[in-house]
Amino acid sequence: MDKDNSARIFCELHGEQLSSVTFVQTYLQLSFDGPCVNITNPLTVHSQTSTVTSWQPGFRDALCAQIGKTVSPATFEAGEALTVRFTDDSVVSVSLRPSDYTSAEAIYAHGFKNKGWFVA
Template identity: 35%
Template sequence: MIGLELASVVFVRNYVQLDFDGPRLTCFVWPTVEIGGAARSLGDSGYRDALCAFISQTVTSVDEAVGTGLVLRFALGAVTIDPTPDEVEGPEIAMLAGFPDEAWDLWRPGENIFADMG
């Protein structure tokens, strides 16, 4: 994902999709958005605007670790997927798909970087 530019943010009822002109990260839990040191979560004033502010921004790094979840970093700030157990409503936390080589990834509670949610 490093080097990809966020092309659109699609809000769909109870989840959000981050589209990178092909590859798409579907977040089945609402990510936290950090810009200029200020973090916003779903329900906070300006949350959707902050998430959309990343459109046209390029992913500069991706961090994955137990205890911090999945973090996409941009020059502007970061988008973090690290839900609490009560925020997970289904069997998946996020899915990344849409690459030309058909590669994909799926994150679930209790597995890999979310092993601490098991």
């Protein structure tokens, strides 16, 4: 998928709410009222009061606190990050830096319009 298409697919998250967070043995799953993103790379939650990264103390609570929030923009920068901003200025970001890959892919996103999906 080219850079424009990957950026476009994540634009579909704008206006959606984060409806659920699932913790699976080796990855996380974020669902946005339809689209879903499976994440194997480090994920960081930035709020007004804290910044925590995957599996640090307080991470689960910080990530689950995002449930029900509405996405403002979501951006994809190849080799850098998938960044999801919420209307309250909190941010969830997934590292896409090559040094942070823990498996063949950092993210697998599916459930977008026109059966769209994405792997990075």
